[in-house]
Amino acid sequence: MRVLQINKFLYNMGGAETYMFKLSEALKELGHEVKFWGMKHSKNIIEDEFDCFADCIEFYELSSIQKITATHNTIYSKKNIKKINYFLDQWMPDIVHIHNYNFQLTPSILKVFHKRNIKVVQTIHDSQMVCPYHRLYNFQRESTCVKCVEGSFSNCIKDKCFDNSLFKSTIGALESYLYHGLNYYNKYINHYISPSQFLKNLVSKRVNQTIEVIPNFVDVLLNQKELINNKDSYFLYYGRVSKEKGIIDIIPILEKLKLNLYIVGNGDEVSQIKQSEYITYLGPKYGEELFSIIANAKYVIQPSKWFENCPMTIVESFSLGVPVIGANHSGFKELIEDGATGFILDFTNKETLEDELLRVDSLYTEALRQQAYKFYVDTLSKQQHLTKVVKIYESLLT
Missing domain, CATH: 3.40.50.2000 (Glycogen Phosphorylase B;)
Incomplete structure (x- = not known):
């Protein structure tokens, strides 16, 4: 089958990327065809063969006015919708497997797959869907935090969870309000994979979809x-x-x-x-x-x-x-x-x-x-x- 792997970073940034590349290698060994879509970046190890990867937004390089425009694009991106549609025009997958895509790529792309009747699987690598800051941790207090899991996403704003910044925390909360309000995570994801029961239990409080627990894997690395x-x-x-x-x-x-x-x-x-x-x-x-x-x-x-x-x-x-x-x-x-x-x-x-x-x-x-x-x-x-x-x-x- 043809599998499209989607992740904002297409280089070894962290655990999510390591997992995605390992899974893709294993799928190819079984004879499946795998391609990738994500952000443009100088460190990418994946070729942008159709010249339609998403633009990389580096906030620290932008002026105040540019940040306002960029902020909108980190919540809902018409440009990325156009880019992923172009990719799908060139190469149509049987399955889309999504990893980390909030901010930068944005959940706005999910509706594209639904319209084309492409089934979507998401591996839940973090708590983004229940915690706007996606870390379940408040660095100002140096303590774990689950206020937003069942409570209001406005807790992220009150506690200034994003780098102690009211602006960034407001953007994070707004994104959560938008996509939960539009029911994107239930309507446009067909099957979730959670590497732990712990994370499944948290996400299940806000998402009513199939979530299957499958722990991460590695190859045996030494004799x-x-x-x-x-x-x-x-x-x-x-x-x-x-x-x-x-x-x-x-x-x-x-x-x-x-x-x-x-x-x-x-x-x-x-x-x-x-x-x-x-x-x-x-x-x-x-x-x-x-x-x-x-x-x-x-x-x-x-x-x-x-x-x-x-x-x-x-x-x-x-x-x-x-x-x-x-x-x-x-x-x-x-x-x-x-x-x-x-x-x-x-x-x-x-x-x-x-x-x-x-x-x-x-x-x-x-x-x-x-x-x-x-x-x-x-x-x-x-x-x-x-x-x-x-x-x-x-x-x-x-």
């Missing part, structure tokens, strides 16, 4: 046989080094307990990392170099303060036989079976955290490694994922 007896005695955090990820808060605790911690990644809190005998900052790492560091860790630790959907760090760790210590909320609780594939801890309870970290350190066994890898094979592998996604496509075409 498992070479890693079985090659575990070193360090905990590993990898990912964005920022406040909401919680890593900075636990550095002094692990140092006090004399537990080795390696940190891989980049972010605005890197300057807060104080290296010592037990704390090692390795900077950002990628590809096989990163996977080797993961594979040889005792545990991967993820003390995130904000809600996570289906953390790729867990999927990748399990694929390499590494158990994970995660926070006791959101997608962590679905992926980690406490005591079997890792441990769930309350990182906010400072009174018990030291004892808990020492406890899980002492409980590391080869069985944890084997069970983490088995969970990956049974639930998170490429084949498992692909079978379910293709089944959805086929069900919509019959």
Whole structure:
């Protein structure tokens, strides 16, 4: 079949893009034809073969007057409707699979597919449909927030969720009011995929459509046989080094307990990392170099303060036989079976955290490694994922 993948970024910007490209590669391996539509950008790894990608809007480069016009185009874009129609005139897909498209591309394009009777699947990568800021987190208060999930989108304006900006927050709220008011998310999306039950439960409060839970996947990245007896005695955090990820808060605790911690990644809190005998900052790492560091860790630790959907760090760790210590909320609780594939801890309870970290350190066994890898094979592998996604496509075409 012919599948059109739509995402605003067509380069490896983050987890959504990584997933989309991996899924597309897997679909091509099965003989399906895949093309992409999104924004123009110098970093794109996808060719704009019909010269109709959406224009990239960089707000920081615009004058005040230009921002007003650009703001309208981030909510409803007649230009993008014209561009996607032109694309479809050149190449008609059987299925459209949408990822991140709010702002920039805008939900205004959804009606185009409906008019052409093209079925649309959306993978829900974040909480955009229930949280105008799409992060379920207020950075001003440094706390999770679900006010808009069932309440008014005006909470986004009151709390100035977007960068503490009244203007940006108002735009975000207006977009939510518009497309929920017009019922776009129910009328023009035929099937939703949520990588976690946690996110499905939230989105279901405002969307009355089929939402199927299918966790993200990765390929096995290194030879498992070479890693079985090659575990070193360090905990590993990898990912964005920022406040909401919680890593900075636990550095002094692990140092006090004399537990080795390696940190891989980049972010605005890197300057807060104080290296010592037990704390090692390795900077950002990628590809096989990163996977080797993961594979040889005792545990991967993820003390995130904000809600996570289906953390790729867990999927990748399990694929390499590494158990994970995660926070006791959101997608962590679905992926980690406490005591079997890792441990769930309350990182906010400072009174018990030291004892808990020492406890899980002492409980590391080869069985944890084997069970983490088995969970990956049974639930998170490429084949498992692909079978379910293709089944959805086929069900919509019959």
